[in-house]
Amino acid sequence: MSQLGTAAKAYLLLRRRLGYALKGADRRLANFVALVDEEGDGVITTELALRWARRPRRAQPATWAARLALARRFAAHHKATDPRTEVPPAGLLPERYRRQRPYIYTEAEIHRVLEATAELRSPRGIRALTYTTLFGLLAATGMRVSEVVALDGEDVDLAEGVLTIRHAKFDSSRLVPIHTTTIHALQEYTAKRDTALPRLTTSAFFVSERGRRVTGCSTRYNFALVSRQVGLREPTERHRHGRGPRLHDLRHRFAAETLLRWYRKGADVEREMAKLSAYLGHVHVNDTYWYIEAVPELLELAALRVTGDRMEEPS
Numbered sequence: 001m002s003q004l005g006t007a008a009k010a011y012l013l014l015r016r017r018l019g020y021a022l023k024g025a026d027r028r029l030a031n032f033v034a035l036v037d038e039e040g041d042g043v044i045t046t047e048l049a050l051r052w053a054r055r056p057r058r059a060q061p062a063t064w065a066a067r068l069a070l071a072r073r074f075a076a077h078h079k080a081t082d083p084r085t086e087v088p089p090a091g092l093l094p095e096r097y098r099r100q101r102p103y104i105y106t107e108a109e110i111h112r113v114l115e116a117t118a119e120l121r122s123p124r125g126i127r128a129l130t131y132t133t134l135f136g137l138l139a140a141t142g143m144r145v146s147e148v149v150a151l152d153g154e155d156v157d158l159a160e161g162v163l164t165i166r167h168a169k170f171d172s173s174r175l176v177p178i179h180t181t182t183i184h185a186l187q188e189y190t191a192k193r194d195t196a197l198p199r200l201t202t203s204a205f206f207v208s209e210r211g212r213r214v215t216g217c218s219t220r221y222n223f224a225l226v227s228r229q230v231g232l233r234e235p236t237e238r239h240r241h242g243r244g245p246r247l248h249d250l251r252h253r254f255a256a257e258t259l260l261r262w263y264r265k266g267a268d269v270e271r272e273m274a275k276l277s278a279y280l281g282h283v284h285v286n287d288t289y290w291y292i293e294a295v296p297e298l299l300e301l302a303a304l305r306v307t308g309d310r311m312e313e314p315s
């Protein structure tokens with residue numbers, strides 16, 4: 001390993017000891033170091049940092065800005081031991097992340113996805129069983145993919161109908177009550193899983209054909225595969241299963257449908273919003289309010305509610 005690579009590892013270790021998660025930073029920083037070692041003789045320059053940041057040509061500008069920020073922070077740290085280091089000026093790629101508009105699946109589309117997932121082949125049939133149940137749970141609860149794949153058996157209390165989410169986003173934890181139909185689906189999964197794999201050695205609730213915890217990567221891959229099969233994604237030259245609705249959009253659908261149901265029933269959405277925010281595990285309720293702006297029908301209903309309230313005020 002080069003001197004710069006060793007310095008990068010020490011830098012990441014130091015920041016993690018200070019409490020930073022830095023998810024995925026090891027691979028990205030190693031990639032940056034490789035470029036600097038190859039083309040800069042181990043010396044970080046602003047030109048190399050900018051070129052590396054813009055390497056994913058089809059990425060959003062916000063992704064470029066985040067990559068440059070990673071390189072810039074490391075450069076600022078490394079300059080203390082190597083004065084030759086150039087620290088890229090702040091604001092070279094000033095782009096904020098823009099949320100992608102959610103795709104709201106129809107009930108029919110979800111059924112098509114689950115039917116196609118049930119046809120996935122594997123020697124013991126675990127692949128179809130696991131992903132059909134997993135995708136169904138995501139649609140029924142709006143949980144994050146990372147939260148579902150991290151579930152252990154002890155986190156799934158089917159007697160009480162409650163899931164325990166531990167160390168979720170921002171290291172938060174919460175309880176997620178589930179509907180009776182969801183309880184029955186998870187009970188059926190447990191029984192079939194244990195029959196097919198009677199000697200499980202993992203604590204994971206959702207397992208692969210080999211009896212290991214399923215990963216977020218494999219979960220998204222299988223979802224993309226069946227989405228392509230049912231026509232939700234079109235194939236493209238560089239993306240094997242095409243671009244289109246994402247697995248995370250099942251979470252968006254859950255939130256949007258819940259809000260739509262409240263508006264249509266005339267519920268006090270302002271009061272109920274905090275409940276939905278807590279259920280979804282949002283740190284700030286503003287993250288939940290975003291759905292009103294992101295979904296046209298919700299925005300229209302909210303506007304009508306405000307207009308109606310004003311019209312009813314005494315003159």
